[in-house]
Amino acid sequence: MVGVVIVSHSQKVAEGIREMALQMSAPEQKIIAAGGMADGGIGTDAFRVSEAIVSADTGDGVAIMVDLGSAVLSTETAFEFLDEELRSKVQIADAPILEGAISAVVEASLGSNLAAVVATAEGARTLNKC
Amino acid sequence: MSGNLYEVISAVGEMIIGNRQKLTDLDAAIGDGDHGINMARGFEAVKAKLQGMEMESDIGKVLKIVGMTLISSVGGAAGPLYGTAFLRAAAPSQGKTELDTQTIGLMLEAAIAGIKERGKATTGEKTMLDALVPAYEAFQDGANTGKTVTACLELAYEAAQQGVEFTKTIIATKGRASYLGERSRGHQDPGATSSYIMLKALVEYLRR
Ligand SMILES: Nc1ncnc2c1ncn2[C@@H]1O[C@H](COP(=O)(O)OP(=O)(O)O)[C@@H](O)[C@H]1O
Ligand SMILES: [Mg+2]
Secondary structure, eight states: OOOEEEEEEOHHHHHHHHHHHHHSSOOTEEEEEEEEETTOOSOOOOOHHHHHHHHHSSSSOOEEEOOHHHHHHHHHHHTTOOOHHHHHHEEOSSOHHHHHHHHHHHHTTTHHHHHHHHHHHHHGGGOOOO | OOSSSSHHHHHHHHHHHHHHHHHHHHHHHSSSSSSHHHHHHHHHHHHHHHTTTTTTOOOOHHOOOOHHHHHHOSTTTTHHHHHHHHHHHHHHHTTTTSOOOHHHHHHHHHHHHHHHHHHHHOTTTSSSSHHHHHHHHHHHHHHTTTOOOHHHHHHHHHHHHHHHHHHTOOOOSSGGGGGGGGTTTOOOHHHHHHHHHHHHHHHHHHHH
């Protein structure tokens, strides 16, 4: 099953989104929060992201949901720390972090592949709310 | 360049830490007001990490530690950008205990390529590249005419200063400041300023 990593500047945001996504998930599904800095401060840390990716992978790859700016830069930096095999099956979804994470988790829980999970997450960009 | 490696890094770190407020104020005008806090946190972490390594003379090895530490402690965009820059500069200086103009040129070139790649940015976008790229070009001009390392770094420092001034005249198209569009004009870029400050610290150290 494709894993999902949530990268936010805020630990609380990442964990809160994870909590909401878990409600929609399958029991054995990997959803990992990588929010904030090691000292709890606001920011992103490429090493925390790479560790999260490693623990989210069960062999089918990992879709990564990001918030703003440096979340993308840190995630792409994190890719450099992965072994080549894992690096070939990780992808950032260009999607709103909360809606994207929930869409990704639902798609992954159906057993879809990484490309499908990322595409569904990116589809969340055009979700109408009212 | 000779001189104590640990002292050089410390001089750069202290000058960044001393400019925490200035960098933060610049970022408050066109960003989220954390660049000084981020950079100071990063160089405080570097200071702690190099504790006990005062005698290490392998320049590449030390720059690699600096890069890794900045990546994990800066927090903002500057973390992966400067972190990648130091990691890339570590490759041409691996195993070296002294630097000549040729090696420094290669280090600057590699660092800038790393920032461009990581940030998907180029000059004219109101970023640190607007200080670093002219600084590198001035350094190379000096090196090509046979100037000393110190003289070349002085040229680089002056070019970086002009680059910082240039950032006031353009609008940001990368990073958080790009959300402001036209309203970013008239302000100097915090990242270009921190790059200039690092070069300033290097030059002042070498002049001592
Ligand atoms: N994509 C990019 N490429 C190059 N430099 C960038 C990019 N994004 C931001 N920067 C630089 O980073 C600086 C802001 O750093 P910082 O405040 O630490 O990050 P954040 O924007 O995440 O708060 C900017 O002033 C700019 O020089
Ligand atoms: Mg900032």
